[in-house]
Amino acid sequence: MKTMKQNICNRRTFLTVTTLTAGSAVFLKRNIALSTQISNEKSVMKFSFRPYELKLNHPFTLATSSRTVTPGVQVEIEFGGKTGYGEAALPPYLGESTESVSAFLKRIDWTAFSNPFEMEDILGSIDEIADNNTAAKAAVDIALHDLNGKLLGVPCYQLLGLSPKQIPPTTFTISIAEPDVIRTQTQNAAGKFKILKVKLGRDNDKEIIETIRSVTDLPLIVDVNQGWKDKHYALDNIYWLREKGIVMVEQPLPKSWWEEAGWLTERSPLPIFADESIQRISDVMKIKGYFSGINIKLMKCTGMREAWKMITLARACHLGVMLGCMTETSCAIAAAVHLSSAADFVDLDGNLLIANDLFQGIRLENGRQLPTDLPGLGINKIEQ
Amino acid sequence: MKTMKQNICNRRTFLTVTTLTAGSAVFLKRNIALSTQISNEKSVMKFSFRPYELKLNHPFTLATSSRTVTPGVQVEIEFGGKTGYGEAALPPYLGESTESVSAFLKRIDWTAFSNPFEMEDILGSIDEIADNNTAAKAAVDIALHDLNGKLLGVPCYQLLGLSPKQIPPTTFTISIAEPDVIRTQTQNAAGKFKILKVKLGRDNDKEIIETIRSVTDLPLIVDVNQGWKDKHYALDNIYWLREKGIVMVEQPLPKSWWEEAGWLTERSPLPIFADESIQRISDVMKIKGYFSGINIKLMKCTGMREAWKMITLARACHLGVMLGCMTETSCAIAAAVHLSSAADFVDLDGNLLIANDLFQGIRLENGRQLPTDLPGLGINKIEQ
Numbered sequence: 001m002k003t004m005k006q007n008i009c010n011r012r013t014f015l016t017v018t019t020l021t022a023g024s025a026v027f028l029k030r031n032i033a034l035s036t037q038i039s040n041e042k043s044v045m046k047f048s049f050r051p052y053e054l055k056l057n058h059p060f061t062l063a064t065s066s067r068t069v070t071p072g073v074q075v076e077i078e079f080g081g082k083t084g085y086g087e088a089a090l091p092p093y094l095g096e097s098t099e100s101v102s103a104f105l106k107r108i109d110w111t112a113f114s115n116p117f118e119m120e121d122i123l124g125s126i127d128e129i130a131d132n133n134t135a136a137k138a139a140v141d142i143a144l145h146d147l148n149g150k151l152l153g154v155p156c157y158q159l160l161g162l163s164p165k166q167i168p169p170t171t172f173t174i175s176i177a178e179p180d181v182i183r184t185q186t187q188n189a190a191g192k193f194k195i196l197k198v199k200l201g202r203d204n205d206k207e208i209i210e211t212i213r214s215v216t217d218l219p220l221i222v223d224v225n226q227g228w229k230d231k232h233y234a235l236d237n238i239y240w241l242r243e244k245g246i247v248m249v250e251q252p253l254p255k256s257w258w259e260e261a262g263w264l265t266e267r268s269p270l271p272i273f274a275d276e277s278i279q280r281i282s283d284v285m286k287i288k289g290y291f292s293g294i295n296i297k298l299m300k301c302t303g304m305r306e307a308w309k310m311i312t313l314a315r316a317c318h319l320g321v322m323l324g325c326m327t328e329t330s331c332a333i334a335a336a337v338h339l340s341s342a343a344d345f346v347d348l349d350g351n352l353l354i355a356n357d358l359f360q361g362i363r364l365e366n367g368r369q370l371p372t373d374l375p376g377l378g379i380n381k382i383e384q
Numbered sequence: 385m386k387t388m389k390q391n392i393c394n395r396r397t398f399l400t401v402t403t404l405t406a407g408s409a410v411f412l413k414r415n416i417a418l419s420t421q422i423s424n425e426k427s428v429m430k431f432s433f434r435p436y437e438l439k440l441n442h443p444f445t446l447a448t449s450s451r452t453v454t455p456g457v458q459v460e461i462e463f464g465g466k467t468g469y470g471e472a473a474l475p476p477y478l479g480e481s482t483e484s485v486s487a488f489l490k491r492i493d494w495t496a497f498s499n500p501f502e503m504e505d506i507l508g509s510i511d512e513i514a515d516n517n518t519a520a521k522a523a524v525d526i527a528l529h530d531l532n533g534k535l536l537g538v539p540c541y542q543l544l545g546l547s548p549k550q551i552p553p554t555t556f557t558i559s560i561a562e563p564d565v566i567r568t569q570t571q572n573a574a575g576k577f578k579i580l581k582v583k584l585g586r587d588n589d590k591e592i593i594e595t596i597r598s599v600t601d602l603p604l605i606v607d608v609n610q611g612w613k614d615k616h617y618a619l620d621n622i623y624w625l626r627e628k629g630i631v632m633v634e635q636p637l638p639k640s641w642w643e644e645a646g647w648l649t650e651r652s653p654l655p656i657f658a659d660e661s662i663q664r665i666s667d668v669m670k671i672k673g674y675f676s677g678i679n680i681k682l683m684k685c686t687g688m689r690e691a692w693k694m695i696t697l698a699r700a701c702h703l704g705v706m707l708g709c710m711t712e713t714s715c716a717i718a719a720a721v722h723l724s725s726a727a728d729f730v731d732l733d734g735n736l737l738i739a740n741d742l743f744q745g746i747r748l749e750n751g752r753q754l755p756t757d758l759p760g761l762g763i764n765k766i767e768q
Contacts, residue, residue: 117538119545120726152536154501159543161503161689281700305545309696316665316697342504 045147046078047110049139051098054089054327055355058175067092070327073101073136074358077143079116084147084376085359086335088135089299089326089350096135104129104136116147119305127302134279134302141303142335142377149376156338156377160308166341169194169367171221172349176202179211190216194367195247197347201227205237209244221345223250226276231260235267242269248345250295250322251275262290273322273345281306284313293320293344297336299328304335311342325350330359334377337362337369358382429531430462431494433523435482438473438711439739442559451476454711457485458742459523461531463500468531468760469743470719472519473683473710473734480519488513488520500531507689518663518686525687526719526761533760540722540761544692550725553578553751555605556733560586563595574600578751579631581731585611589621593628605729607634610660615644619651626653632729634679634706635659646674657706657729665690668697677704677728681720683712688719695726709734714743718761721746721753742766 054070073088090096107129113122123141149156157164172193174185189196196216198208201224212220222241228234234252241249248271253260255276265272271292278287278294280301287294294314296307307323314321322345323336333351340346348369351357361372361379372378438454459470474480491513497506507525533540541548556577558569573580580600582592585608596604606625612618618636625633632655637644639660649656655676662671662678664685671678678698680691691707698705706729707720717735724730732753735741745756745763756762 115547117542117545118547121547121550152538154536158499158501161501163499163502163505166505285700309700312693312696313700316669316693 045110045113045116047075047105047108047140048078049073049075049102049105051102052329052358054329056327057353057355070354071098072328073098073105073139074329074331075105075139075143077116077140077147079147080151082147082150082376084116084143084145084150085331085379085381086139086141086143086146087329087332088139089328089332090135091326094135094299094326096133100133101136101139104133105139108140116144116151119144119148123303123305135299138298138301138303138332141305142298142332145304145335145338146331146376146379149378153375155371155373155375156304156335157341157371160339160342162339162341164341164370167337167368167370168340168343168346170346170348170364170369171195171197172352173223173347174198174212176208179207182208182211183215186212186215190218192364192367193218195219195221197221197223200224206240209241209246213244217245219245219247221248221250221347222246223275224252226251226254228252229254231257231264234264238264238268238270238272246270248273248293248322251277258286258290265291268292271320273320275324281310281313284310284317284319287314287319288317291319293322295322295324295345295347296343297324297326298332299326304339307336307339308342311339320344322347324348327353329354329357330362330379331377333369334359334362334371334379337371338377340369358384427463427498429494429497429500431459431489431492431524432462433457433459433486433489435486436713436742438713440711441737441739454738455482456712457482457489457520457523458713458715459489459527461500461524461527463531464535466531466534466760468500468527468529468534469715469763469765470523470525470527470530471713471716472523473712473716474519475710478519478683478710480517484517485520485523488517489523492524500528500535503528503532503689507687511686519683522682522685522687522716525689526682526716529688529719529722530715530760530763533762537759539755539757539759540688540719541725541755544723544726546723546725548725548754551721551752551754552724552727552730554730554732554748554753555579555581556736557607557731558582558596560592563591566592566595567599570596570599574602576748576751577602579603579605581605581607584608590624593625593630597628601629603629603631605632605634605731606630607659608636610635610638612636613638615641615648618648622648622652622654622656630654632657632677632706635661642670642674649675652676655704657704659708665694665697668694668701668703671698671703672701675703677706679706679708679729679731680727681708681710682716683710688723691720691723692726695723704728706731708732711737713738713741714746714763715761717753718743718746718755718763721755722761724753742768 052072052074056068059066059068071090075086077084088101145156172189176199200222250273273293273295274287274291275295296310301307311321321343323340323343324347328350330351333348336348359379363370436456436458440452443450443452455474457472461468472485529540556573580602584606634657657677657679658671658675659679680694685691695705705727707724707727708731712734714735717732720732743763747754
């Protein structure tokens, strides 16, 4: 049996000849041919993956840990002469590893799928292989979106009906560090970004904010990463933060503190977004009444398709939407960027934090992370 | 200034020449060229519309009215050498008319839009022109989906990540009539369909069901169209209907009777779907707890994009999904058919009820309404 790739090549030869005589009908014909072929033939998508360790420019410090690398897995899906790129980023606190991702990806039976556009089926089947493994699932989802955009010759945002014109500026995260280092980081960031983010939740919250405010008046988001353990303390802090020009507070309380979160959101003068309290679409309905919005991360929600559904659902629940990331190459960041015109807050600085990006194609312009207008995710591999 | 169409023609001529030397890179190049061109140039979509009256094969009888024609408006959007078709179907009880649709469509400023793929913006702006006017809005939405599929050379279901393989059989509606006529209708339908639907809600419900059951054992949906005015009477009827092989009940009680609907759904041995109680995405959250599912109709919800969002939302609320229609040509029916693999119940027989369809492209196969694999909605105009 001929492979899909061979067939497309043959068809191309055929069409090259046809072009000479048939003129403008050719493109339509070619597209119908491709479409018919995809739905009728039992071709197989060629899937491959390899571990890839991301090196951070600076140690990454949360309220509970610090690290200098992030493990990851890069995936590729080849079909119809195109290659779609995807990625699993694996910060250790989320519980996936290169081993678990590899084991999961090996369980996918690609012979069961013949048409990469049938994402509802493909991603649904893959989701059912095992619970969790959300980053592994996201890697496949991202590669499929990239592939499909390339097969159609258009950027992913276009397939979603979105326009990059509406993309909000991205936050850039100031790491927790000594005041001097925070000042330097903030100075460097203030020239390039329109909004900053800082991780709070230790015992020096006010000192960090004052340090940043000694350098810039830019709007700030604070991400507490569950670091505050008392709702009254949280509310007092938030009132103080509002005076300091903070515009939003992410996950102030432990993720299981639903009643306290609801109490806080009701009283807070700033919007309170869920991060650790939200993972997948099944969590969105629970959020209503407890938070003002949700932080959607592709690695936690299995990728672009579910993220887009979560955005739809959040809007129907009158919840705000933030798009966040892990430390990721420009591949997974691009995947989120293509969705980002539908978000209120964008926190997609992950590719800017690593020293060994594998891709180029996202440009930081006027504080906004923008996609190219190339097909799919619009990224190209950097020669290593 | 050259028009978009002229530019594409010029580019085609250029690419025809390139094809001879550059081989497989050509299609990609052409697609990038198209994409870049669409986003960079101030081209205008050429929009036109005309009233078109649908003639029904048989008088259409609801619990509250009867008619032999349905007014409609056909729309076209031309862009990039392709034409997208859309349609507003206007059964009088929904409050829109050819006059109101024409007045609404004239208010759209097409010079404000340059890229037909930016559906979130375009449809959002059009939605804000005025409240209601949902069929007029749906006509534009459907034409844009058709156009975009044609510009990309793929069927709409493919752009949604769906597969026609999962499309459920459509119901076919047996009209309320004298027993002899019902028997004849049922006999004719039973050979072609796998599930039937009947309108109840007058004083002869049991007689109608017995008449149909004298001919066929096919599963049946009953649509009461708010016709029952007592919840206990409704529950008794539903128990009786279950014994007769009915599988679902649509809108048994008046649309404003929320508490009674919740009472009934809780006790009913059959799923209860909302029809008149649901219109747009903003209504879906209200449905939870009162009904088992929703009937989504493009003419009531402004079209395919909002319908797809409503399906996402309904799934998250654990609600069943039915896709319904008005009497429509194969254009609007195709639009719903492209979404229908995501539904539990499909009630898309509208094109089968009219004598003067304008399009072909939907085929009834084994009781299922199936799309072609042609680009966009996959329909072609019938020569009149």
